[in-house]
Amino acid sequence: MSVELFISVLTPTLALILAGTFAMLWWFRRSNRHIAMLAICYACVAAGFALQATSLGLDSTLVRFCSNLMLLVAVFLLCTALLTRAGMPVPRGLLLACAVVAMLVLGWFMWAQPSFVARVVAVTWGIGAMLAIAAIRLSQSPQRSRIDVLMLVVLGMGVAYFLARPFIVVFFEAGGLATPDITSSYWLLTNLATIAYSLLVALTLLTAVALDVIEELQAESQTDPLSRLLNRRGFDLRGARLLSECAAQKRPVVLVLADLDHFKRVNDRYGHEAGDQVIVSFARRLQSMAPAEALVGRLGGEEFAVLLPLTNLQAGMLYAEAVRSAGPADWAARFKVTASFGVVERQPGEGLEQMVGRADAALYQAKRDGRDRVRSGGEIRTRLRRFAG
CATH class of the missing domain: 3.30.70.270 (Reverse transcriptase/Diguanylate cyclase domain)
Structure with missing residues (x-):
């Protein structure tokens, strides 16, 4: 198996495993809707990268468009889940606006005026803007634990990465008009970086969810079920x-x-x-x-x-x-x-x-x-x- 094929399979496989992990956690604590959102989020990531790895016999341009749509949906769900967990209001309209603008610009530079660099700018800056909105809202939370601070750091890293990604395109791909193939240096670098960042986000989220569940179980063990006072x-x-x-x-x-x-x-x-x-x-x-x-x-x-x-x-x-x-x-x-x-x-x-x-x-x-x-x-x-x- 070539390195390119291995990486193509690795990303959706890891995302699917993480989706299943969050789904099981949600099944255990079904009152926590944000855990279900995280499960769907990583399922969308898996679907998006699976579409990139195999076109399923469809038009390659349409497949890339749908793949990026799935990734933007995943980021929307991620931001919504993080803010819901923190008990903060979710600016769904603003997040959706970022995703819609990104997809409109992506479509224009796919079919009307093809440009690979412009497509990367549309998607990655759209993702970076959504992560920045979530980070700003989380930073306004009156009560932040250490895991919340870590999540803010991770979101900041994501904002920096996705805003810088178009410059990586210019560095690796001369001209920047044609889509690089699966063997290109750009493709290998960005996919490895995406895998690393996805795992970092997932590990931070899993730690946060686990700590939340432990805290909820401790609270339940110390609460009288009838009066809802401390036992x-x-x-x-x-x-x-x-x-x-x-x-x-x-x-x-x-x-x-x-x-x-x-x-x-x-x-x-x-x-x-x-x-x-x-x-x-x-x-x-x-x-x-x-x-x-x-x-x-x-x-x-x-x-x-x-x-x-x-x-x-x-x-x-x-x-x-x-x-x-x-x-x-x-x-x-x-x-x-x-x-x-x-x-x-x-x-x-x-x-x-x-x-x-x-x-x-x-x-x-x-x-x-x-x-x-x-x-x-x-x-x-x-x-x-x-x-x-």
Whole structure:
């Protein structure tokens, strides 16, 4: 097998393998539409290079036109997938305009006024413009991870390569009017460069998708499926991290424990579906009334916890009282469920487990005092001192 034929087969084969890889990843996480776009993107790359390698008995000019169309579609899908993954708005009109202009210019210099250099300029600068648009939009993302920064670098490399490619034509192909054949130096160089860049993009994308999937799985493992709050594991992990950050910055933190009163009666009388709706209703109330930086979790059953950074005991008591006095959690207007609260402020050197223990004691005191009320760790200490006196 000649080197030319090997390269002709290698590019579409690798692209097809990558398309299958992204398709399998999408099948595993079908909620991520951008992964499906990447699968179709590499399928288009495979089809485009396969058309270049074999004309299938069709007119060679038409085949080249269709091949470049497939590559432009692939770049459009790539840019759309990257921006969708980043949660950024996709300028589809602008991207499509770049692709349409490139194809119109390509068609003109194919049939009306044949010029190989002009065709290369039309396609490669069209691709470079689309990649530049995607890179500019990605650079405006408010939150960028290291893999996002790497993707920006890779996109920048692509912009530079595709904008410089016409000058490579002029260097290798004197005159630049006729299409170089498969054995030309230009064809070998550009195909090898395209293979290398496609693999670089694919590896970066695969790394990004894999990290996304891992992050999503971790989030799911730390989320209560009913209330959509943090579960006990997630609350403990993130709570310990938050306490460490606040301790390093010497900032106050308050823990609020909440427990629904007589919740078992709801399940016994109205069924578990009614109980689930009460849980969801109360969880939404805790979340909506807490500040954005707070951690809200369901520790299990009808017990909830809220960790409030930058908050002292008095402010924590006000938050708990606001939740309590907002009114009972209703379901179908057939019953009302109240809640009891225990509130503590972090003491020097205290960990989350110790805070939970003190807040639980305050919550227990609220239950003993008649439920539907807020008690703090400070109140318990005051009572103990009076009792000891």
